[in-house]
Amino acid sequence: MTVTAPAGFEAAGVAAGIKASGAADLALVVNRGPKQAAAAVFTSNRAKANPILWSEQAIVDGTVAAVVLNSGGANCFTGPAGFQVVHRTAEAAGAVLGVSAGDVLVCSTGLIGEQLDGDVLEAGVRLAASGLAADGGADAARAIMTTDTRPKTVVVDGAGWRIGGIAKGAGMLAPGLATMLVVLTTDAELPAEVLDAALRRATRVTFDRLDSDGCMSTNDQVTLLASGASGIHPDHEDFADALTRACADLARQLQDDAEGAGHAIAVEVQGAVSEDEAVEVGRAVARSTLFKTAVFGNDPNWGRVLAAIGTTRAAFDPYEVDVTMNGVRICHAGQPDRPREEVDLTPRDTHVLIELHAGDATATILTNDLTHDYVHENSAYSS
Amino acid sequence: MTVTAPAGFEAAGVAAGIKASGAADLALVVNRGPKQAAAAVFTSNRAKANPILWSEQAIVDGTVAAVVLNSGGANCFTGPAGFQVVHRTAEAAGAVLGVSAGDVLVCSTGLIGEQLDGDVLEAGVRLAASGLAADGGADAARAIMTTDTRPKTVVVDGAGWRIGGIAKGAGMLAPGLATMLVVLTTDAELPAEVLDAALRRATRVTFDRLDSDGCMSTNDQVTLLASGASGIHPDHEDFADALTRACADLARQLQDDAEGAGHAIAVEVQGAVSEDEAVEVGRAVARSTLFKTAVFGNDPNWGRVLAAIGTTRAAFDPYEVDVTMNGVRICHAGQPDRPREEVDLTPRDTHVLIELHAGDATATILTNDLTHDYVHENSAYSS
Numbered sequence: 001m002t003v004t005a006p007a008g009f010e011a012a013g014v015a016a017g018i019k020a021s022g023a024a025d026l027a028l029v030v031n032r033g034p035k036q037a038a039a040a041v042f043t044s045n046r047a048k049a050n051p052i053l054w055s056e057q058a059i060v061d062g063t064v065a066a067v068v069l070n071s072g073g074a075n076c077f078t079g080p081a082g083f084q085v086v087h088r089t090a091e092a093a094g095a096v097l098g099v100s101a102g103d104v105l106v107c108s109t110g111l112i113g114e115q116l117d118g119d120v121l122e123a124g125v126r127l128a129a130s131g132l133a134a135d136g137g138a139d140a141a142r143a144i145m146t147t148d149t150r151p152k153t154v155v156v157d158g159a160g161w162r163i164g165g166i167a168k169g170a171g172m173l174a175p176g177l178a179t180m181l182v183v184l185t186t187d188a189e190l191p192a193e194v195l196d197a198a199l200r201r202a203t204r205v206t207f208d209r210l211d212s213d214g215c216m217s218t219n220d221q222v223t224l225l226a227s228g229a230s231g232i233h234p235d236h237e238d239f240a241d242a243l244t245r246a247c248a249d250l251a252r253q254l255q256d257d258a259e260g261a262g263h264a265i266a267v268e269v270q271g272a273v274s275e276d277e278a279v280e281v282g283r284a285v286a287r288s289t290l291f292k293t294a295v296f297g298n299d300p301n302w303g304r305v306l307a308a309i310g311t312t313r314a315a316f317d318p319y320e321v322d323v324t325m326n327g328v329r330i331c332h333a334g335q336p337d338r339p340r341e342e343v344d345l346t347p348r349d350t351h352v353l354i355e356l357h358a359g360d361a362t363a364t365i366l367t368n369d370l371t372h373d374y375v376h377e378n379s380a381y382s383s
Numbered sequence: 384m385t386v387t388a389p390a391g392f393e394a395a396g397v398a399a400g401i402k403a404s405g406a407a408d409l410a411l412v413v414n415r416g417p418k419q420a421a422a423a424v425f426t427s428n429r430a431k432a433n434p435i436l437w438s439e440q441a442i443v444d445g446t447v448a449a450v451v452l453n454s455g456g457a458n459c460f461t462g463p464a465g466f467q468v469v470h471r472t473a474e475a476a477g478a479v480l481g482v483s484a485g486d487v488l489v490c491s492t493g494l495i496g497e498q499l500d501g502d503v504l505e506a507g508v509r510l511a512a513s514g515l516a517a518d519g520g521a522d523a524a525r526a527i528m529t530t531d532t533r534p535k536t537v538v539v540d541g542a543g544w545r546i547g548g549i550a551k552g553a554g555m556l557a558p559g560l561a562t563m564l565v566v567l568t569t570d571a572e573l574p575a576e577v578l579d580a581a582l583r584r585a586t587r588v589t590f591d592r593l594d595s596d597g598c599m600s601t602n603d604q605v606t607l608l609a610s611g612a613s614g615i616h617p618d619h620e621d622f623a624d625a626l627t628r629a630c631a632d633l634a635r636q637l638q639d640d641a642e643g644a645g646h647a648i649a650v651e652v653q654g655a656v657s658e659d660e661a662v663e664v665g666r667a668v669a670r671s672t673l674f675k676t677a678v679f680g681n682d683p684n685w686g687r688v689l690a691a692i693g694t695t696r697a698a699f700d701p702y703e704v705d706v707t708m709n710g711v712r713i714c715h716a717g718q719p720d721r722p723r724e725e726v727d728l729t730p731r732d733t734h735v736l737i738e739l740h741a742g743d744a745t746a747t748i749l750t751n752d753l754t755h756d757y758v759h760e761n762s763a764y765s766s
Contacts, residue, residue: 047693047701077689079702079718112686113719215673215687216694289672289753290598290761297762303495304598306460307683310430311599318430319462334430335462336496370672370762372755378673379680379753 002137002222003154005164006187008032008227011136013143016124018072018116025072026121027140027166028128029183030097035228038064039196040105043220049076054086055221058105062192066353067183067223068125070142071168076218086116092122096129102107107181107221107337109146109168141166144181147377152253156246161188161230180207180254182222184246188239189228196239199224206247209279210366213374216285221240222247255366260373263295265350266364273359277314280355281294282365284308285355292370295350300343302331305354316332316356324353385520385536388547389570391415391610394519396526399507401455401499408455409504410523410549411511412566414448414479418611421447422579423488424586426603434489437469438604441488445575448482450566451508451529451605454495454551459601459750468501475505479512490564490604492529492551524549527564530576530760535636539629544571544613546625550633563590563637565605567629571622572611580748581623582607591629593640593749597670602635607628638749643756646678647734649747656742660697665748667691672748675753683726685714688737699739707736 004011009031016026031038040059042052058064068089073080086106086148094101106115131139141151143169152167169180184199202221224243234242255264258336267285272278285291288308294301302323310318319334330336368374387394392414399409414421423442425435441447458465469489477484491499514522524534528551535550552563565581570648586605607626617625638647650668655661668674671691677684685706693701702717711726713719735753751757 045690045693046695047689053559074686077686077714077717077719079716112684113714116393199483214671215671216690218686218690219692225479231547259391288598289596289757293758293761296758299762301495303460303601306430307599307601308430310428310601311427318460331460331496333462336460336498370758372758375673375676375679375753375755375758378676379682 001164001173002141002166003029003164003185004137005155006162006185006227008135008187008229009185010132012128012133014124014131015138016127017120018070024143025070026124026128027069027143028125028132029140030065030132031225031227033227035189035226036063036065037190037192037195037226038062038224039192039199040221040223041199043217044323045216045218045219049074049108049219050078050082050086051075051108052219052221053083055105058102059339063103065103066093066097067105067107069092069107069181070121071109071144071146073108073114073116073117074112074200074219075108075309076112078113078115079221081115085116085121088118089121089125092125094344096126105223109181109219112218112272137164137166140251143301144168147259149257150265152250154246154249156242158188158238158242160232161186161234163246163249165246167254169254180220182250184224186226187230188224188226188232188234189230190233194236195224195226196211198243201240202244202247206244206251209364210251210255210359211283211286212255223365224327251366255368258368259367259377260371262371263348263350263369265295265352265367265369267352267367268364269354269356270362271358272361273315275361275363278361279365280312281309281314281356282311282363285352286365286367289370296371297344298345298353300325300330300340300345305352310356316358320357322355326351384518384538384547385524385549386412386547386566386568387517387520388538389545389568389610390570391570391612393515394523395511395512395514395516396522397507397511398504401453407526408453409511410452410509410522410526411515414608414610415516416610416661418572418609419446419448419486420573420578420609421445421607422575422582423604423606424582426600428599428601429749430601431482432457432602433461433465433469433492433604434458434491435604436466437473438488439747441485446486447488447608448486449476449480450490451476451489452564453504454529455493456497457489457495457602458499459495460495463496467685468499472504472508475508479509488606492564492602492741495601505536512620520547520549530642532640535633537629537632539703540616541571541621541625542570543615544548544617546629548629548633550637552637557751561589563603565633567607569609569612571609571615571617572613573609573616575620577619578607578609581626581679584623585627585711589627589634589636592747593634593638594666594669595638595751615739625752634749638751641751641755642760644751645754646733647753648678648692648735648750650735650750651747652737652739653745655741655744656698656743658744658746661744661746661747664692664697664739665693665746667695667733669748669750672753678728679752679754681728683708683713683723683728691738699741703740709734722746
C-alpha cells in the first residue's frame with residue numbers, strides 16, 4: 001500500500017514513454033485531504049536540477065496537493081527550456097486535478113544534461129491522473145525506479161494514524177541526501193511547521209547518514225504530505241519518532257540495493273566529543289576507496305580505517321583508537337590486537353566499530369563496498 | 384643516475400629480506416658532502432607512521448647525512464616496538480656510516496599494522512652500506528617500489544649544478560602528499576632554510592595536486608638533500624623553479640603508474656576567484672567516483688562534473704560554468720553545448736577543462752580513473 005496506506009491519498013504509476021525501454025517512468029501521488037499540509041527537504045548540492053528549483057518555491061507555503069515524479073531524465077542543466085518543462089508538468093497536474101500548479105511538486109531522476117519532452121510529460125501526467133487509485137502506491141513505487149533492482153516501501157503505524165512511504169535511489173547515495181526521491185504520506189493531522197521539524201529531524205539521522213559512494217545528487221528530494229484524514233493530532237514527539245523509523249527503514253533499503261554493492265556496511269563511531277565529529281569520522285571511512293575495496297575483498301584492513309580517520313579534524317588521539325570488525329577487535333590503542341584472520345567479512349552485513357576514546361558522542365554512517373559491479377554499472381552506462 | 388646524478392651522493396638498493404618475494408626492499412641514499420643541508424615535508428595525515436615521527440624530529444636541525452627507505456612494511460600503528468625498530472635502523476646506519484643517528488631519516492612503505500623485524504632492517508642497512516656506489520641511484524629507485532610497475536627517476540640540470548630524484552607511489556596518491564616516498568638530491572650549495580622554502584613551494588603545486596584516489600597515506604615523505612659539491616650557490620628562484628620541474632616530472636610519473644589506472648586525467652580549473660578555490664573545485668571532481676568511473680568507460684559525462692563541483696563552497700554560478708573534455712566544449716553556461724559523441728576519451732591522457740567564469744585564478748589537479756584493475760589490486764591484496 002505504501003504511500004496509499006494512510007487515509008486520504010491516491011497514487012498511480014505509468015509508462016509515459018520517457019524511458020526508451022517502455023518501463024514505468026512516471027508516478028503521481030495525490031493528497032485528497034481534508035488537509036494538504038506538507039514539508040520537503042532538498043539536495044544541498046548547489047547544482048540544483050530544474051524540478052528542485054521549482055519545488056523549493058512551491059513548498060514555501062506549506063501546502064502541497066500532489067507530487068509528480070519521473071524517472072528517465074534528471075532535467076538538470078537543461079536551462080530555461082528545462083524549467084519550462086517542469087512548469088508545464090505542474091500546470092498539467094494542476095489542471096487535471098483541479099488544484100493550483102503552485103501546489104504541485106515535481107521530482108525527476110535520470111541522466112543530467114538531457115532535455116525532457118514536455119509533451120510526453122504532460123500526456124504522462126494525464127494518463128497517471130486517470131489511473132489514480134487508493135491502492136496505487138505500489139505502482140508509484142515501481143515507476144520511480146532507475147537502477148534500483150526492487151521498489152522500496154514502508155508503512156509505520158501510529159495510534160490511529162499511519163505513515164507510508166516510497167523511495168528510489170541506488171546511485172549517488174550521499175550526504176545532504178542522495179539521488180533519492182522519497183515521498184512520505186500520513187493521515188495524521190499536523191500543521192506544516194510541525195511536519196517540517198519532524199522531517200528535518202528524521203532525515204538528519206537517516207538519509208543524511210547514508211553515504212554509498214560519496215557523490216551528492218542534483219535532484220534529491222524528500223517530501224512529506226499530511227492529509228489529516230485520520231482526524232488525529234498525534235503527539236509531536238511520537239510522530240517524529242515514527243517518521244524517523246520510516247526514514248531509517250527506507251534508508252536501509254536504499255543502502256541494501258545500492259549499485260553494485262557486495263556489502264552493506266555500518267560504520268559506527270563511538271567516543272567522539274560531539275555527534276558532528278562522530279559523523280565526520282564515520283564519513284571519512286565511508287568515503288575511503290581503499291577501505292571500501294578492502295571490504296569487497298573480505299580483508300579486515302584496519303590500517304586503512306585509521307589512515308582515513310587521520311585525515312579528519314575530529315578530536316582524538318590516533319594512538320588510542322580501537323577498531324572492531326564484525327565483533328573482533330583487531331586494533332587496540334592504535335596497535336594490532338586480535339589476528340586479522342579471526343574476522344569473517346563474508347556476510348553481506350558488515351559492522352565496523354571505531355572507538356575514539358575522546359568523548360561520549362556516537363553516530364553511524366551507512367555505506368557500501370566498492371566493487372567490480374559498481375565500476376561496471378557506472379562506466380558502461382550513462383546515468 | 385637519479386639521486387646520484389648530482390655530485391656528492393652515493394646510493395644502494397638491496398634485498399634485505401623484508402619482502403617475502405625476495406625482491407629488493409631497502410634503499411640507502413648518502414650525502415658525502417661537503418655540506419649536509421636538507422629539508423623534508425611529511426604527510427599531513429594525523430595518523431603518522433613511526434618513521435615519520437622519527438624523521439620529523441631528525442630534520443629539525445636541517446642536517447641530514449643519509450636516508451634509509453624500506454618497502455615491504457609501513458611500520459605504522461605498530462606502537463613503541465615499531466618506533467624502536469626505526470631508532471635501531473637509524474642507529475645502524477649512523478654506526479656504519481660514521482654519522483649521528485639523528486642525521487639519518489627513515490622512510491617506510493607497505494602494509495599498516497605489521498611489525499618490521501629490527502634484525503632484518505639492521506642487516507639490510509649494513510648490506511646496503513657495503514654496496515654504496517656513486518652510480519647506485521637506479522638500484523635505490525628499484526628497491527623502494529611496491530605496486531609500482533616501474534621505477535620513477537628524474538634529473539634536472541642547472542647552471543653548473545644539478546637536481547636528481549627517485550620516487551615510489553602507486554596507491555594512496557592524495558593531498559598532503561600520498562604514499563609517496565621521494566628523495567631529491569642536489570649538488571647546489573644552499574642552506575637548509577632555502578631548501579625548505581623551495582621544497583614547500585615545489586610540492587604545493589606538484590605532489591599536493593596529485594590526487595589519484597582521494598586517500599591520504601600515513602607514510603608520505605619527500606626529502607631534499609644538498610651536498611654543496613658543485614660549489615655553486617644558485618639563485619634561489621632558479622633553484623626553486625628547477626626543483627618544481629623535477630617534482631612535477633616525478634608527480635606525472637606517479638600519476639601515470641597509479642594502481643590500475645586506465646586514464647591519466649588532468650582536471651584544469653580556470654576562472655576561479657582564488658587558487659585555493661580552483662584546487663577545491665578540481666579536487667572535488669578528482670574525487671568523484673562517478674566521474675572517475677565515467678572516464679574509465681570513455682563516457683564524457685559532464686553532468687557528473689557539475690554535480691561534483693556543486694558540492695564545493697567555491698564562488699561560481701553553476702549555471703555559468705563551461706566544461707570541455709579533450710578539446711570539445713560539451714557544456715556551456717550550465718547547458719548542453721557540443722554533442723557528447725564528439726568527445727574521444729580513448730586516449731590515456733585525458734584533459735578536463737572547467738571554466739568557472741568567476742575570477743582569474745587557475746589550478747590543475749592530476750588524477751586517475753576508477754577501474755576494474757584498481758578494485759582488483761586493492762581488494763585482492765592487503766597493502
